[in-house]
Amino acid sequence: MNHTLFTVGPVEVRKEVLESMTKPMITHRSKEYEQLQANVVEKLHKTLDTDMNIMLSPASASGLLEACVRNGVKSKMLGISNGSFGDRWQGIGTENGKDVKKLNGEWGKAIKPADLEGQISDDIEAVTLVANESSTGVLNPVREIVEAVRQKHDPLMFVDGVTAIYGSDLRIKELDLDALVFGTQKALALPPGLAVICCSDRLLEKAKTVPGRGYYFDLLQMKKMADKNYSLTTPPVSLMYALDFQLERILKEGMAARYRRHQEMAEEVHKWAMAHHGLFAEPGYMSHTITVLNRGDIDFSKLNKGLKERGCEISNGYGNIKETTFRIGHMGDLTVAEIRELLKRMDEVLEAMK
Numbered sequence: 001m002n003h004t005l006f007t008v009g010p011v012e013v014r015k016e017v018l019e020s021m022t023k024p025m026i027t028h029r030s031k032e033y034e035q036l037q038a039n040v041v042e043k044l045h046k047t048l049d050t051d052m053n054i055m056l057s058p059a060s061a062s063g064l065l066e067a068c069v070r071n072g073v074k075s076k077m078l079g080i081s082n083g084s085f086g087d088r089w090q091g092i093g094t095e096n097g098k099d100v101k102k103l104n105g106e107w108g109k110a111i112k113p114a115d116l117e118g119q120i121s122d123d124i125e126a127v128t129l130v131a132n133e134s135s136t137g138v139l140n141p142v143r144e145i146v147e148a149v150r151q152k153h154d155p156l157m158f159v160d161g162v163t164a165i166y167g168s169d170l171r172i173k174e175l176d177l178d179a180l181v182f183g184t185q186k187a188l189a190l191p192p193g194l195a196v197i198c199c200s201d202r203l204l205e206k207a208k209t210v211p212g213r214g215y216y217f218d219l220l221q222m223k224k225m226a227d228k229n230y231s232l233t234t235p236p237v238s239l240m241y242a243l244d245f246q247l248e249r250i251l252k253e254g255m256a257a258r259y260r261r262h263q264e265m266a267e268e269v270h271k272w273a274m275a276h277h278g279l280f281a282e283p284g285y286m287s288h289t290i291t292v293l294n295r296g297d298i299d300f301s302k303l304n305k306g307l308k309e310r311g312c313e314i315s316n317g318y319g320n321i322k323e324t325t326f327r328i329g330h331m332g333d334l335t336v337a338e339i340r341e342l343l344k345r346m347d348e349v350l351e352a353m354k
């Protein structure tokens with residue numbers, strides 16, 4: 001194993017995927033580019049099994065999380081959070097001048113449908129939810145939460161799928177979402193630099209009534225250009241080559257096999273964690289892409305230093321639990337065999353640290 005990233009993003013990118021970026025440059029208002037974007041969008045629809053509008057932005061995922069708020073909320077939203085990234089989306093709402101009602105769950109626990117009781121009212125225009133909370137390793141039960149949100153009211157439903165999409169099967173088609181956002185640098189196993197939004201016609205209709213959408217993340221402008229297979233502003237063409245190439249590889253693997261592989265990798269890491277200081281996430285809601293492990297008496301800096309000397313790398317804890325946890329990313333193109341090898345090396349390093 002060469003130096004391999006078992007990080008939470010950016011993640012390991014295979015050599016052949018990186019090489020796919022070295023094709024000659026083309027201009028972004030050319031027939032060749034139109035074809036490239038058309039191919040990419042078609043493969044995104046196919047792999048994600050959705051007929052929602054798909055648009056790409058030369059941004060990290062946060063840009064499009066901001067787009068949701070700017071395009072879909074005139075005044076009031078509900079931000080659901082059980083970790084750092086849930087908090088961040090609430091903050092994006094506040095920074096954009098929206099009235100953000102906060103529903104904060106305990107870190108490490110999943111949000112349950114019962115938590116939504118009495119939280120939604122007619123003035124809540126949109127609800128934000130992080131599917132896979134990367135700071136805690138909790139995979140929230142998105143479908144049940146969406147059902148609870150929509151029980152008596154009908155706000156727009158926005159989901160941050162950043163570390164879920166391409167690693168966990170959210171069954172998007174059955175969810176009736178208004179926005180689902182993710183980036184290239186997580187379970188898609190590409191370099192960072194492109195964000196994707198799957199958005200509903202309903203959100204686009206709402207956007208027409210929302211002032212102050214700005215320019216760069218105006219979904220209506222983006223949609224106008226997307227309909228012509230163009231990007232609103234200059235896209236990272238080389239990354240589009242890589243996305244096209246990677247989606248072809250993903251189609252070859254098959255989505256069912258990809259989700260299964262992620263589950264198997266997660267199970268390996270969970271077993272290791274249980275034999276040490278345990279997992280931060282509550283049982284039954286563990287992420288398929290990121291495991292957050294309790295540190296106990298493990299000196300994380302020494303552990304990761306030892307791993308780096310042995311050709312691999314994992315991630316520190318994040319947010320409020322930075323000092324008491326550490327994280328292993330098991331997503332993208334990593335294999336179960338590579339995960340087993342990582343865990344073996346972790347045992348070796350811990351043994352050497354005694």
Ligand SMILES: Cc1ncc(COP(=O)(O)O)c(C=O)c1O
Pocket residue numbers: 009060061062063085130132133134160162163183
């Ligand atoms: C769940 C989640 N949401 C949002 C983000 C922010 O994404 P980006 O850094 O691509 O803007 C991250 C990044 O790690 C994340 O894990």
